[in-house]
Amino acid sequence: MQWPLLMMKFSWDNYKRYAWGKNELRPLTRNGHIGNMFGGLRGASIIDSLDTLYIMGLTEEYNDAKEWVQTSLDLNSNGEASLFEVNIRYVGGLLAAYYLTGEEMYKNKVLELGEKLLPAFNTPTGIPRGVINLGSGTSWSWGWASAGSSILAEFGTLHLEFVHLSELSGNPVYTEKVMNIRKLLNKIEKPHGLYPNFLSPVSGNWVQHHVSIGGLGDSFYEYLIKSYLMSDKTDGEAKKMYYGAMEAIEANLVQKSPGGLTYMAEWRGGILDHKMGHLACFSGGMIGIGADDGAPEKRQHFLDLAAEITHTCHESYTRSATKLGPEAFRFDGGGEATATRLSDRYYILRPEVIESYMYMWRLTHDPKYREWGWEAVEALEQHCRVESGFSGIRDVYTMTASHDNMQQSFFLSETLKYLYLLFSDDDLLPLEDWVFNTEAHPLPVIRRSCAQDEATQDKTSSE
Numbered sequence: 001m002q003w004p005l006l007m008m009k010f011s012w013d014n015y016k017r018y019a020w021g022k023n024e025l026r027p028l029t030r031n032g033h034i035g036n037m038f039g040g041l042r043g044a045s046i047i048d049s050l051d052t053l054y055i056m057g058l059t060e061e062y063n064d065a066k067e068w069v070q071t072s073l074d075l076n077s078n079g080e081a082s083l084f085e086v087n088i089r090y091v092g093g094l095l096a097a098y099y100l101t102g103e104e105m106y107k108n109k110v111l112e113l114g115e116k117l118l119p120a121f122n123t124p125t126g127i128p129r130g131v132i133n134l135g136s137g138t139s140w141s142w143g144w145a146s147a148g149s150s151i152l153a154e155f156g157t158l159h160l161e162f163v164h165l166s167e168l169s170g171n172p173v174y175t176e177k178v179m180n181i182r183k184l185l186n187k188i189e190k191p192h193g194l195y196p197n198f199l200s201p202v203s204g205n206w207v208q209h210h211v212s213i214g215g216l217g218d219s220f221y222e223y224l225i226k227s228y229l230m231s232d233k234t235d236g237e238a239k240k241m242y243y244g245a246m247e248a249i250e251a252n253l254v255q256k257s258p259g260g261l262t263y264m265a266e267w268r269g270g271i272l273d274h275k276m277g278h279l280a281c282f283s284g285g286m287i288g289i290g291a292d293d294g295a296p297e298k299r300q301h302f303l304d305l306a307a308e309i310t311h312t313c314h315e316s317y318t319r320s321a322t323k324l325g326p327e328a329f330r331f332d333g334g335g336e337a338t339a340t341r342l343s344d345r346y347y348i349l350r351p352e353v354i355e356s357y358m359y360m361w362r363l364t365h366d367p368k369y370r371e372w373g374w375e376a377v378e379a380l381e382q383h384c385r386v387e388s389g390f391s392g393i394r395d396v397y398t399m400t401a402s403h404d405n406m407q408q409s410f411f412l413s414e415t416l417k418y419l420y421l422l423f424s425d426d427d428l429l430p431l432e433d434w435v436f437n438t439e440a441h442p443l444p445v446i447r448r449s450c451a452q453d454e455a456t457q458d459k460t461s462s463e
């Protein structure tokens with residue numbers, strides 16, 4: 001039996017026991033957390049766990065989750081939700097559950113939810129705002145986003161799910177909404193070919209020239225290459241945008257430290273900030289899966305770059321006392337791949353480093369990626385496991401753990417799923433047939449032939 005499966009069972013059992021129906025488990029105080037990201041929707045940990053439980057063959061647990069969705073998932077909420085978070089977790093989770101199991105109930109739920117998200121696109125440009133009231137459909141921008149702007153990683157991380165909503169509903173409106181976003185991004189002038197993180201949904205212009213492969217930018221780039229792969233490599237526009245963005249990233253952001261570590265810096269109006277966020281560590285995997293379709297002379301280069309970034313992210317783990325990585329690490333101020341600010345030292349059970357190990361393992365079968373994954377398992381067990389679940393920690397550089405009392409839903413959906421896949425055979429959710437959304441929910445490649453049906457029925461352990 002795989003260790004990550006036991007970790008999943010432990011996380012799930014405690015969520016079920018102490019926080020059933022709430023969004024996340026608070027493992028120290030043994031209660032549930034609701035928060036304000038999902039507009040009154042509940043059960044984020046259940047929706048995020050459906051596919052993980054299913055592929056692990058945790059049948060009894062999966063059945064409990066399914067029954068909760070059937071009887072208790074109430075989509076008639078009236079609260080303020082993050083369009084991005086509801087999309088990647090709820091829409092993504094329900095879509096994946098439908099495609100893996102064929103249960104019509106998931107399809108009905110996800111189409112009902114998809115419709116509630118459409119009013120967010122009613123802006124002068126069609127670029128959605130970040131927050132939507134799921135009852136009234138009114139939408140607005142985050143208070144913290146400069147000058148009422150929308151965030152690249154939010155409006156740029158809808159494509160995969162919305163194309164599947166159109167597939168399932170037969171209604172082209174979802175695809176039209178995301179294609180309109182892409183059209184604007186294609187047309188607009190880009191500084192040095194880069195995509196800044198803030199855009200006005202009113203004027204369609206960039207609001208600030210801050211570029212990042214980490215937070216605020218990250219999954220936009222991920223969704224370009226994955227849109228191409230999910231279209232069975234027919235979406236040439238996504239392909240062109242992805243490799244164009246990669247060229248600009250390599251020319252402006254990719255750096256090598258004096259100690260020989262390759263990293264992605266952040267860019268503020270031409271000035272580099274030599275910092276890499278944990279979130280940016282997904283890019284090892286992304287560059288890896290994009291390597292094969294790059295120009296023939298660049299394929300090996302992309303694979304090497306993917307391996308180098310993944311190595312750097314591993315270094316951010318090995319250079320800490322706990323062998324877990326900080327939220328952000330820097331390459332200035334004397335150190336390399338270490339957090340220098342107190343406020344960057346935490347680890348909240350994020351998946352990105354392990355995600356890159358999983359992709360790099362699938363692409364190269366270099367045993368070091370499984371070894372690194374195992375190191376992460378041991379560190380999670382030692383520092384994040386508490387009596388009633390897994391918790392984030394406040395400082396990866398100290399052995400006397402201070403826990404943050406939160407078992408994030410993405411730990412169940414992503415971190416444990418990627419660990420499980422890392423130690424499974426490649427034919428469990430093969431990368432030729434499935435694309436993972438940014439919350440690790442698998443969506444099938446859309447093939448314009450009957451092969452589609454076979455792919456969705458295939459390779460799941462519960463058969």
Ligand code: DMJ
Pocket residue numbers: 088219279350351352410414438439
């Ligand atoms: C997840 O919700 C997704 O991976 C998202 O793309 C980024 N943040 C978290 C995990 O760190």
